[in-house]
Amino acid sequence: MSGANLTVTVGEGTCGIAAGAKDIATQLKKRLPDATFRTVGCVGMCHQEVLVEIEDDSASYLWGKVDKKNIIKIVKFHKGEAPAPEEFLVRSTEKGDLAGGQYLSRQTRIALRNVGQLNATNIEQYKERDGYKAISKILSDGLTPEDVIEEVKVANIRGRGGAGFPAATKWAFARGAEGEVKYLVCNGDEGDPGAFMDRSLLEGDPHNVLEGMLIAAYAIGASKGYAYIRAEYPLAVEHFGKAIEDAKAAGLLGDNILGSDFSFDIKIKQGAGAFVCGEETALLASIEGERGMPRIRPPFPAIKGLFGMPTIIQNVETLSNMPWIILNGGEAYANIGTETSNGTKVFALAGAIARGGLVEVPMGMTIRELLEDIGGGSSTKYPLKAVQLGGPSGGCIPASMFDTPIDYESINATGAIMGSGGLVVMDEKSCMVDIAKYFLEFTQLESCGKCTSCRVGTVRMREILTRICDGEGTMEDIDNLETLAEQIKSSSLCGLGQTAPNPVLTTLKYFRDEYIAHVKEQKCPAAVCKGLITHTIIQKDCTGCTLCKKYCPVDCIEGELKKPETWVIDQEVCINCGMCVEVCAPDCILVA
Amino acid sequence: MSHESLEATVDPAKVDAWIAELGSEPSAAVPLLQAIQTEYGYLPRPAMEMVIKNTQINASQLFGVATFYAQFRMNPVGRNMIKVCHGTACHVQGADRINTSLNHALGITDEEEDTAPNGSYTVEDVACIGCCSLAPLMIIGDQTFGNLKGSDAQRHLKKHAREHNEVLPGHAEQEKQKKKNKPGQQTAKA
Numbered sequence: 001m002s003g004a005n006l007t008v009t010v011g012e013g014t015c016g017i018a019a020g021a022k023d024i025a026t027q028l029k030k031r032l033p034d035a036t037f038r039t040v041g042c043v044g045m046c047h048q049e050v051l052v053e054i055e056d057d058s059a060s061y062l063w064g065k066v067d068k069k070n071i072i073k074i075v076k077f078h079k080g081e082a083p084a085p086e087e088f089l090v091r092s093t094e095k096g097d098l099a100g101g102q103y104l105s106r107q108t109r110i111a112l113r114n115v116g117q118l119n120a121t122n123i124e125q126y127k128e129r130d131g132y133k134a135i136s137k138i139l140s141d142g143l144t145p146e147d148v149i150e151e152v153k154v155a156n157i158r159g160r161g162g163a164g165f166p167a168a169t170k171w172a173f174a175r176g177a178e179g180e181v182k183y184l185v186c187n188g189d190e191g192d193p194g195a196f197m198d199r200s201l202l203e204g205d206p207h208n209v210l211e212g213m214l215i216a217a218y219a220i221g222a223s224k225g226y227a228y229i230r231a232e233y234p235l236a237v238e239h240f241g242k243a244i245e246d247a248k249a250a251g252l253l254g255d256n257i258l259g260s261d262f263s264f265d266i267k268i269k270q271g272a273g274a275f276v277c278g279e280e281t282a283l284l285a286s287i288e289g290e291r292g293m294p295r296i297r298p299p300f301p302a303i304k305g306l307f308g309m310p311t312i313i314q315n316v317e318t319l320s321n322m323p324w325i326i327l328n329g330g331e332a333y334a335n336i337g338t339e340t341s342n343g344t345k346v347f348a349l350a351g352a353i354a355r356g357g358l359v360e361v362p363m364g365m366t367i368r369e370l371l372e373d374i375g376g377g378s379s380t381k382y383p384l385k386a387v388q389l390g391g392p393s394g395g396c397i398p399a400s401m402f403d404t405p406i407d408y409e410s411i412n413a414t415g416a417i418m419g420s421g422g423l424v425v426m427d428e429k430s431c432m433v434d435i436a437k438y439f440l441e442f443t444q445l446e447s448c449g450k451c452t453s454c455r456v457g458t459v460r461m462r463e464i465l466t467r468i469c470d471g472e473g474t475m476e477d478i479d480n481l482e483t484l485a486e487q488i489k490s491s492s493l494c495g496l497g498q499t500a501p502n503p504v505l506t507t508l509k510y511f512r513d514e515y516i517a518h519v520k521e522q523k524c525p526a527a528v529c530k531g532l533i534t535h536t537i538i539q540k541d542c543t544g545c546t547l548c549k550k551y552c553p554v555d556c557i558e559g560e561l562k563k564p565e566t567w568v569i570d571q572e573v574c575i576n577c578g579m580c581v582e583v584c585a586p587d588c589i590l591v592a
Numbered sequence: 593m594s595h596e597s598l599e600a601t602v603d604p605a606k607v608d609a610w611i612a613e614l615g616s617e618p619s620a621a622v623p624l625l626q627a628i629q630t631e632y633g634y635l636p637r638p639a640m641e642m643v644i645k646n647t648q649i650n651a652s653q654l655f656g657v658a659t660f661y662a663q664f665r666m667n668p669v670g671r672n673m674i675k676v677c678h679g680t681a682c683h684v685q686g687a688d689r690i691n692t693s694l695n696h697a698l699g700i701t702d703e704e705e706d707t708a709p710n711g712s713y714t715v716e717d718v719a720c721i722g723c724c725s726l727a728p729l730m731i732i733g734d735q736t737f738g739n740l741k742g743s744d745a746q747r748h749l750k751k752h753a754r755e756h757n758e759v760l761p762g763h764a765e766q767e768k769q770k771k772k773n774k775p776g777q778q779t780a781k782a
């Protein structure tokens with residue numbers, strides 16, 4: 001038997017490919033030449049990559065962490081030659097969720113409903129899953145733009161790109177605005193350095209994003225659209241480009257869509273690596289070919305935007321919810337979530353979490369449920385300490401507050417923000433001052449330089465944080481940091497500067513003792529800050545294997561083979577890079 | 593340190609073709625620069641000058657844009673590119689060690705320098721590439737490597753170098769020194 005009755009589905013999103021999905025697919029094809037093969041986008045279980053689903057006549061099996069070794073066992077099982085290697089079984093029809101825990105069952109997938117379920121570049125598969133039915137319904141049932149706006153208003157969906165502004169309100173503005181042409185821009189810049197929701201949506205279900213754009217364009221009366229996608233996402237650009245082509249060929253994009261008098265066309269613009277270009281007015285400047293610097297509002301883009309015309313900028317995830325809302329009704333959407341934060345939100349779970357990946361949950365779920373029930377808790381031997389929510393504009397929420405529900409109001413009350421959905425989990429081995437410094441370095445480098453308080457203020461804050469991390473800070477520095485942060489927040493031109501101090505303010509609020517330890521005791525409690533730690537070899541645990549010496553970039557470790565008592569690190573030369581700790585098998589290097 | 597030997601020769605016909613395809617109005621500035629950089633790995637001066645001459649984009653706009661966006665490089669790159677992710681997830685999971693390890697193997701000692709002295713590899717720090725669950729990670733050529741330790745990064749680099757006939761200056765140095773340290777064996781063999 002060579003697999004004639006089998007259907008093999010391999011997850012080939014960016015993360016799957018990075019984990020080796022293409023090789024695995026090739027090998028499977030060799031071993032099961034008669035099986036039917038499909039490729040899909042990322043299901044979001046990034047911690048289980050490479051993921052392969054194999055269906056036979058009666059059941060389906062989802063295999064995780066498939067590699068060159070276990071692939072043999074898996075193939076043997078499907079050929080009926082061996083028992084199932086259950087340790088790699090994530091889910092099966094018989095047994096339900098195994099390795100994945102409640103990873104999938106606790107989610108409510110609306111924006112992600114097709115991601116990982118279909119071949120992203122095949123328009124027919126999208127159509128089979130109710131694709132383009134929403135726009136057909138609008139056009140054939142004669143729904144007016146006002147009807148569409150009303151439905152979205154009932155859904156009460158707020159922008160998922162960070163600011164959380166109600167989409168329907170924005171659409172109504174643009175609907176009423178005067179202009180020869182109107183533009184709809186899909187914001188796929190996703191600059192938060194720890195987030196990949198929009199990448200997965202564009203890559204894994206581009207037609208859904210495209211249909212969302214059609215609905216929004218119809219509602220505001222736009223005839224031209226841009227999809228601004230960051231350059232770091234080549235696969236997203238490729239898949240979305242293919243979606244545009246196929247939609248045009250199917251009469252779903254271009255002039256007189258589906259025979260109606262609604263015409264709309266989309267161009268892709270690739271970003272060029274500037275975080276500030278995610279800000280809507282900077283993004284418009286970037287499309288116009290300028291340096292991506294924010295413009296003063298008002299006038300708001302809805303009135304005077306791209307090339308001076310009324311323009312609506314909407315995040316990828318916001319748009320991805322629209323087809324579902326039109327098909328199922330605004331009320332069905334509004335019924336999910338809490339009173340003021342309706343619907344679902346997609347989060348990218350990363351960092352020290354056992355089951356990282358992409359998840360979509362109803363608003364109002366607590367951080368703890370998200371991290372523990374879905375994420376499976378810490379991935380290391382250390383307990384969790386905090387989550388960073390909202391990236392460079394957001395903040396750190398300590399473990400003691402993990403019962404906070406995830407809705408706009410509750411998250412804002414902590415000092416963090418909902419943000420776009422990047423959620424980086426940190427264990428006891430993360431230094432909160434270092435994290436604050438990391439984000440400040442990021443925003444300082446990304447500050448476009450237009451307004452003084454952001455341009456200069458972030459440099460000053462970064463200097464202070466560097467001093468503290470190097471053990472040269474004073475208590476006065478901590479106070480100055482706080483004052484400076486408040487000033488930058490209140491006097492910057494755009495969202496970048498207005499939110500840049502958030503990571504510092506939240507860590508000061510919840511982890512002030514760590515700052516004080518750096519200043520008063522010259523100690524980094526998590527043993528991260530290089531200026532405050534030392535590496536020493538515990539000779540009684542050492543085996544004298546020489547591996548640390550081999551990888552030391554500054555040649556500061558000396559000793560003789562198999563003679564533990566001779567091994568020492570030259571503290572004068574050591575740069576505390578930590579390479580030796582990583583390679584040391586007996587774990588004999590003490591970081592303190 | 594400059595790597596004059598890595599300077600690209602610009603083909604004017606190609607630049608013309610890009611202008612014809614992407615347009616010559618101001619809004620074509622970013623796509624044009626992207627086309628040039630995709631071809632040459634950086635923005636060679638002669639290509640920039642051609643764009644200024646043959647489009648409505650003036651020097652101030654073009655250089656303004658080229659220096660504003662992180663994607664664009666004004667200096668030549670090595671024969672191979674390595675991208676190291678420094679997004680949040682990668683940062684907290686030790687991305688710095690990947691750089692330390694690669695620089696060690698490549699003999700890059702100057703903080704400001706990102707290209708190996710023999711022009712073999714350029715190491716570039718990039719923002720999150722959206723595979724945070726595999727953090728920390730790097731891309732060599734078009735291959736992505738995830739869940740890396742510093743030592744893994746070196747291992748993958750060495751393999752890539754072997755397959756692409758590149759010498760790793762830092763590594764070669766090390767080997768030489770090892771031989772120097774064991775002069776006895778050396779002479780015995782010779």
Ligand SMILES: Cc1cc2nc3c(=O)[nH]c(=O)nc-3n(C[C@H](O)[C@H](O)[C@H](O)COP(=O)(O)O)c2cc1C
Nearest residue numbers: 159160161187190191278279280314315318495496
């Ligand atoms: C510095 C900065 C960066 C931003 N980056 C993004 C981004 O990467 N993606 C995004 O959708 N919105 C981003 N935004 C928010 C946009 O300005 C805008 O609010 C959003 O795209 C509107 O769409 P939404 O209402 O659907 O969220 C950013 C804002 C600021 C101030």
Ligand code: FES
Nearest residue numbers: 679682720723724
């Ligand atoms: S942080 Fe490195 S891939 Fe996202």
